[in-house]
Each structure stands twice: as C-alpha cells, then as structure tokens.
Amino acid sequence: MATGRTHRPATRSRGIPEATVARLPLYLRALTALSERSVPTVSSEELAAAAGVNSAKLRKDFSYLGSYGTRGVGYDVEYLVYQISRELGLTQDWPVVIVGIGNLGAALANYGGFASRGFRVAALIDADPGMAGKPVAGIPVQHTDELEKIIQDDGVSIGVIATPAGAAQQVCDRLVAAGVTSILNFAPTVLSVPDGVDVRKVDLSIELQILAFHEQRKAGEEAAADAVPHVAARKQPSTDQGPDGDVPAVMPA
C-alpha cells in the first residue's frame, strides 16, 4: 500500500451500493447456518429464501462482489462465507467499547452474536462510580474517566452508546476525540459528528411508530373491506422483513 498509484487497487471497481452492504450481513448469517449444517453449495433461490429477499436481488448483490458462483450449480457456501466476511471486514477483529451499562448496555454486553463475529468487547464504561469494578458479562465495568485511555490503548475504532439521551452527545464527542470513527447509537438523539465519522442508530421508539403507522392503516382498510363483498384471502405465507412489509394501498373514498 501507500504507493504513488493513482488507480484504485487493481481489484474490481469499488463502490458496492449501500443497500447491498446492508444486506451482506443477512446473507452471511444464512450462509453460516448452512455451513454449520455442512451444506456444500446453495442456489441463489435457496439462499434468497433463507435470507428473506428475492433471488434476483441477491444475485445482483453478489455480482458487485465478483463472480463467486458456478452456473448450473450455485454458490460454494464456505467460499462465499469467506468472501463476504472479508468484504465486510470481519476477518479482522474489531475491539468495541460499550458506554452506558444500564439494562440495555448489559444486554448488549451479554449478546453472544457480538463476540462470535469479529467483534470483541474491549471495555464496558459507565459514569456511575458505584458500577466500577462490577462485572457484567464477565467484564468489569470501568469508569468514564478511563474512556480516553482505553480507546487509545486498545485501538478502539467502534463505540456503542447506550447511555440516556442527555449524555449521548457528550459521550460521542469524547469517543470521537479519542479516536473512535464509527458509532452505534442506541440513545434517542441525533448525534452530530465530524466528517469521516459514521453513525448508525437503533431506535426502538421509531420502529414502533413505523409499525403503528401501518397498523393504523390496516385498521382503516378493514373498515373499508367490510363494505366490500369479500375480503381477499390474507394468509399466503410470505417472507418479508425490512422497511415495508406490505403497504397495500386501498382506502375508503
């Protein structure tokens, strides 16, 4: 690395669409399950079903990574697991700090899928001095004062914020100042960060509100449906996750 080269690494044209990146972990999970069952190969159709997406989308997604399948056969499970892991950066180990060891922080610390896939909890940090030293998920909680030291010593670049909303921005600023460049925010606040820092948020109440919106609409539809001869059959098992789910679009006049 670090040469005077002006071109993108001879690899394949970078620029995997963000939507594709967001689905790679889904594929990886499905593939890992297959791998554990020692399934050697899988078709786009099968894998797509397991991941809950459609097969054309899956093939298109994989096409951004390269040609890892075999026509007439499908994909080699182990090989794909490796390729996707590599693409996601999971072949290296990412130390992560969790700040705010309340109920949620403890839940996160205990979350198994964490350690399993490339991530390692480097430290648990809480502002409450009473918590200091107390082990959570086998890791002793450290006081906020130690934050900068921990991040620098362990080379932490990913931080998880599970504090109350009021403390989140301040914690975020400290994390960023200490060198963290990716933040997963569970606090219900918009964080502002310098350029070059990634923030993703997970927000229970937003998810519930989106569900309520669709739920309300369903209720309206039912009322409308009552006025109509026969409600169309609802019950085809469909696999569908993510942002929408249905969005039918009927509506009373």
Added chain:
Amino acid sequence: MATGRTHRPATRSRGIPEATVARLPLYLRALTALSERSVPTVSSEELAAAAGVNSAKLRKDFSYLGSYGTRGVGYDVEYLVYQISRELGLTQDWPVVIVGIGNLGAALANYGGFASRGFRVAALIDADPGMAGKPVAGIPVQHTDELEKIIQDDGVSIGVIATPAGAAQQVCDRLVAAGVTSILNFAPTVLSVPDGVDVRKVDLSIELQILAFHEQRKAGEEAAADAVPHVAARKQPSTDQGPDGDVPAVMPA
C-alpha cells in the same frame, strides 16, 4: 383486487412514501423538543437541522401530508406535532406485549420513550416459569401459557420479540395466530409471517457489521491518502445519521 373501482379515492392521494414514513418519527421527536421549549414556529431549515436531514427532503416529506406550513414564516410547532402524531396513529393508544424478558426484554420494558408516545406495555411474557410473577419495570412477568389470552383480552396488535433466536419463529407464530399483526423482532432470525403482518427487525450485529465495512474502507483510504500530498480537511461538523453516514468517495483520480 376486490371491487370494480379503478380510481384512487377522492381523499388526498394516500400513499406516503415508505422513506417518508420512516422519517416522520424523527421529525416528531425534534418537534416535541421544540414544543417543550415553547418554540411557536420553526422553519424547514431549522427543523431539518434538528432532525439531521436536509431541508428540501423535509419539505418534500411534509408535502405528502398536506400544506401545513406558512410561506415566509415556517411551521406551527404544535400543529405539526398533532398532524404527524395523527398520521402515525399515535393519537390512539397501542397496547404492546414484550415476549422474552431477558436482559434485552427488561431494557425494553424499562425504556421510557415507550410509554410516552402512544405505546403501553400491556404485558411482559417469558417462558421461564421461575420468572412468573417477578416484576420488571413494575409489571409482573407472565408465563407464555397466558400469551393468547392476554393478546385477545387486551386487543394487542403489536408484539415485540426479544427471545433467543431459536424461540423467535415459534413465538411469532403464536403471536400471529392470536391476532398480532405487527411485530418488532430483536432476535437475529428472519421471521416468516402470513401476508398482512408487518415485521420490522432490529439487529445489533448487522449494524455493527455495516459499521465494520465502512471502518475497513476508511483504513484502506487512509493508507491511500498517505501517498497523496495532503489529506483534505476532515472535520467539518456534519449532521448525518441513518443508513450511510458518510461514504466519502475520496477516490484518488
């Protein structure tokens, strides 16, 4: 579909884009904060900044709801709060059950923003008989056997699954059979549900993997940047959340 009607209802063309729906809770939160500070009106620019989106997008989003602003002035905070709440279905009260009262379930039960905005925890349910009766967040945990009864008695239509992955599909099936039509899934599994049921998922490990992807790319870029005279200034405070975060596209020529 069902009737012979071919035209859209006379109402304002329903069909708020899904992307817009997903942002409404964000606007609502920002507006609620303003309302608490007794701010009477707000411009699209200000509100957009508070919500972490750009103002054109916000205006476009609001335009799907109707014309609730005043040109030259901005939006009336209270009025908008009401309109968005109504649109999201938050003017009614949604009873919610949480299934799986481990660390995460407890965290969710204790989550304040829950009760505050239209949602009410109708019951906490766990498969462990030892948990039964134990109060969490002031609510006694009930055994899974009671699930169907609770859902029917309380008219619950939204369920939260916080069980281990292995139990999730089974719990989901029972919820759906009992009448739940919206599910928020915290278990790391793809749930399959009948048509007409909405599922949204929240998945810590997926979020971390997406961060790792970008983090890895940053590392690569840095190395590339070392070969270039001077790294462009990174540090303009930017507000940016959601799916991407940055995706800088530095790309040496």
Added chain:
DNA sequence: AAATGTGAACTTTTTCACAGCA
C-alpha cells in the same frame, strides 16, 4: 438442464431550483 451474471426497464428516493404566497 440448471442456475448464474447482467444489461435494460422500471420504481423509488433524493436533490435541485424556483414560482408563488404570506
């Protein structure tokens, strides 16, 4: 025969830029 990989069509979402109103 089976299943990938991908141009091309289509849909959704974002951004632009400005007319129109208070």
Added chain:
DNA sequence: TGCTGTGAAAAAGTTCACATTT
C-alpha cells in the same frame, strides 16, 4: 423579503428477462 410547496432532473435501488456457462 423569506420561506414554503412542488415540478422536473438526477441518483439509487429493484426487478425483469435472457444470453451464457457449467
């Protein structure tokens, strides 16, 4: 004058359908 509301353009994402390869 200031700021909304929105057509129109651009970008991103999804789906189709089929030539290509094993």
